[in-house]
Amino acid sequence: MKIALLGYGKMGKVIERIALERGHEIVLKKSSSDTFDGLEKADVAIDFSIPTAAVINISACLNQGVPVVSGTTGWLENYDEMTALCQEKKGAFLYGSNFSLGVNLFFELNDFLAKMMAKFSAVYKVSMEEIHHTQKLDSPSGTAISLAKGIIAHSEYQSWTEGKAADNQIHIEAKRIENVPGTHSVQYSSDVDFIEIKHVAHNREGFAMGAVVAAEWIIGKKGVFSMKDVLDLK
Secondary structure, eight states: OEEEEEOOSHHHHHHHHHHHHTTOEEEEEEOTTOOOTTGGGOSEEEEOOOHHHHHHHHHHHHHTTOOEEEOOOSOGGGHHHHHHHHHHTTOEEEEOSOOOHHHHHHHHHHHHHHHHHGGGTTTOEEEEEEEEOTTOOSSSOHHHHHHHHHHHHTSSOOEEESSOOOTTEEEEEEEEOTTOOEEEEEEEEOSSOEEEEEEEEOSSHHHHHHHHHHHHHHTTOOEEEOHHHHTTOO
């Protein structure tokens, strides 16, 4: 499989190593100032860039008929635009706020717990915390937003905020600490006790492996997908 890497930072380099170990070839390594020369040779593209580059990268892939897997967060105000372009071009597009197997299982656990706790909303107040490295540009993380949306879908909560939360809002506290790959916790607090579920990433390996597996999976497919499709969690 020939892969175009759109974004060649720390994550891009880990993805490159894992892809090569799995027998794939890298035909493009694009940083912010580079061109898309070589994209036409790719069987699939993996986008781990920055929020301001994501739409440009995804659009370029879909316009050239290259399936694209994106793990860039912080650009989702344009997500519907990209899914519409994918459908128009009859392409293949997969976005994931997190490609880790453990985090995607954590998403399922979060949904299950939210359904259970919805019956006790008068007793427990939910809040969230996420911690990432200081180089992370968006806040809160895409993973935290996905967790919040999961809770909102199964409860009376209507939105999330980083500020002071109203009764129908989920407070997300985002922290930036050097060399933290990613920690996410969901907390339910009452006057008498405290329930918490947490996922702690030890390194970037899990994210990178998941992205490569998703790229392998999307070959030959058409449509808009998520990691639920890749991991058959639907």
